[in-house]
Amino acid sequence: MDTAAGGRPAVMRRRMINVYPTRGVALFLAALPFLLLLLAYLAGSAARLADNPDDKLLPSFASIGAGFARMAFEADPRTGDVLLWVDTAASLARLLAGLAIATVMAGVFGIAIGLVPYVRTTFNGFVAVIAMIPPLAILPILFIIFGLGETSKVALIVIGVAPVVMRDMILRVDEMPRELMVKAQTLGASTWQIALRVVVPQMMPRLIDSVRLSLCSAWLFLIAAEAIASQSGLGYRIFLLRRYLAMDTILPYVAWITLLAFALDFALRRLQRKAFPWFAGRA
Amino acid sequence: MTAVSVKNVWKEYDGRIVLEQVSLEVEPHSFIALVGPSGCGKSTFLRMLLSAEMPTKGDILVEGERLPGEPTADRGVVFQRYSVFPHLTVLENVVLGKEFAASPFLGKLFGKAKKQAREEAAEILTAVGLGDFLNLYPSQLSGGMQQRLAIAQALIKRPKILLLDEPFGALDPGIRAEIHVLMLKLWRETKMTVFMVTHDLSEAFHLGTRVIAFDRPRNRPEERERYGATITHDLAVWPPKYPVSDTHIASGGTTRLLDELEALPGRPGVGH
């Protein structure tokens, strides 16, 4: 991160790829795109509201704040629930259940396919084809089979996420240096022992990376399923609010979803660093 | 004390001949140094001795028996790279061999057995000069330290044959000299048969009881596909390093290995 040792004048002569901002500048630059977006919104909103005080498209920050407060702190008159938290709990439960099942399946099958030639020849082609089915295209089938309850939503996330992560795992197992496999055998390891002590531990941090990358599609499938058939959940709520053009509540909901997604990603990254210190430090 | 005989071995990759007509009789407890230009098939030859690769033609016999079709614990190896497991600490890397043997289902030892295995591993690691680095990960070690770790890891299985692929290439001359002393000592004590690939002729003659050179007798561009490398020189090193006195064998060989290592002059590691 540091700039040249003591050399301010040298900055001009160095290549772009070697020039790093100082801490303060870095912070400012990182915040800049957010600030610009915010400013653009404020300007647009102010202009529209000046035109028409009843404009719903770009509500002022005050009405967004009020909308958020209504959802987050006031009980809904009809159900008596505080909607934001009920929705968040419902959505997170589905998302985490789907992700957990998908991760375990992808880890187990991906490693088995990557490691054992017989399993690979049996399932590699199958997985490659299954992974190409657009998950949303089979959502109706899931609704028919599992009904409109929780199962079909969790199943959609699993079907959407697992094949991608699984294929990534197969590639990552392939990527392991052959020397390590040979080495483990010269230490007397059986296939099972190699899987348990060599491959699985090396794949865990990579599995976390892979899941992090698929978080985005997991949210996509969750919200799609909730939008189509649900009585609760963040996706259900924003699609419901759309009918009333309630941008003042949709916008904070979207921001809240983004925040949740970001927090999940961040937590996974921390977990990876904590649990697999060797992974971060590798050459 | 393991004799190896290589009988007219050929190796092709996709119709391209890499090695041809390789025949070699190796006496028990030899230290074979393999030299030759880059790309002539030395690593390929080691991989075949390891059963990580099969000869296209010919046979390799160990004590008169054909090699098994996959790597086994009686043939240890140190590769030039990727020899140690990045997710295990120095100590865990060496204990692993013990755990595989003792715990078929979990591949992990617990309690007293674990403590014992760790002590044995720590002893070997101290012998190769890594006694102070037991809890580091390989990525925190220098190249030379990683190679010494790989040697310790292979030795804990007490292999009958040890295969080394340019093991000391990355070491500075000082450490290299120390490892040479260590290597000869280990070779004498464990009575392994060692095959070592090296690009350093003086190292080959210093360590080997026999130096084998691979080369391509026909190396014009149009010949390269059709003719492989073979053994072009086979030199016994003089004076012979006859390794162990009978009294020493009687007094119980390998178990005394570590005591001897303790007394090694210039041993790196301890006191750093």
Ligand SMILES: Nc1ncnc2c1ncn2[C@@H]1O[C@H](COP(=O)(O)OP(=O)(O)OP(=O)(O)O)[C@@H](O)[C@H]1O
């Ligand atoms: N898996 C493989 N597939 C195809 N060709 C291979 C394979 N492994 C090795 N070769 C070829 O075999 C030849 C010998 O390779 P090898 O690695 O044994 O050489 P080497 O003598 O160990 O060289 P160096 O001294 O550079 O390590 C090379 O021409 C290489 O291209």
Ligand SMILES: [Mg+2]
């Ligand atoms: Mg080589």
